[in-house]
Amino acid sequence: MDTKTFTVNPIGYVRAGEEGFYLEIAPEYRPALKGLEGFGHLNVLWWLHLYDEYREVLECDQPYRLAPAKLGIFATRSPVRPNPIALTTVAVLSIDHERGIIRIPYTDAEDGSPILDLKPYHPCEDRVRDVALPDWCAHWPQWVEDAATFDWSAEFVNAQ
């Protein structure tokens, strides 16, 4: 067992409530937002704080309609993971540097989720032209923009 441990700290929190969706960056980290203007999307790394107790889970029962009976956690985007860090690509609506607020259309993060990092979405690092997928998810949408209008209700067969 590898016993090395590293520590991470929140740089802000996801807000998802009546005031819409936004990323609230803590005052001391707001200088790090300089120059984010112009990026249409960000990669957000955030902490799955509700799943910190499930790190020992390595496999899950068929999570999707056409998936195998058992799937390893690294083959899923499940919130249950050895290191509960989520990656979400979000569109940027506006940036308020003074208040540290980045408005976004939507996120699947729980209100109050700690944010660990923001990275600009660069096509040369993040956008794959020739994607290969297993048969069980090959019919899912081919673009981030099309995910919201896809009928996911039929895809999930075992609630996580």
Add this chain to the structure above:
Amino acid sequence: MDTKTFTVNPIGYVRAGEEGFYLEIAPEYRPALKGLEGFGHLNVLWWLHLYDEYREVLECDQPYRLAPAKLGIFATRSPVRPNPIALTTVAVLSIDHERGIIRIPYTDAEDGSPILDLKPYHPCEDRVRDVALPDWCAHWPQWVEDAATFDWSAEFVNAQ
């Protein structure tokens, strides 16, 4: 100052040496690789272990030829970050479940970099069709596949 701290542990290590590039997953985490077959690319989260001491840096001097004189760290993919976690999208060449080895064509990670998480690359979560970029990087390649043949030498003006 937010004093909350979370801990992460390596699930394996990046290997980059004479035997080529691969991700070596620790024995206890190998069951989590089940069902990864068929994914052409993975998102790898890894720890920038050489940059753990530079977390207080929030801005950098013009890192790219056309970038502003000062750029916030969250507007860059610099290894210097408040939480030194890197995100790299890699192509998968082969997976050896028994030995926990995932061969990849290349990575910019240092040999021995701790791996924190593997996630399958899903176009519906990771692939943006309509990308917007600031003027200073709009001429960079539009796809991961084209990054390797681009002449980056002229782009970096201040070594990190």
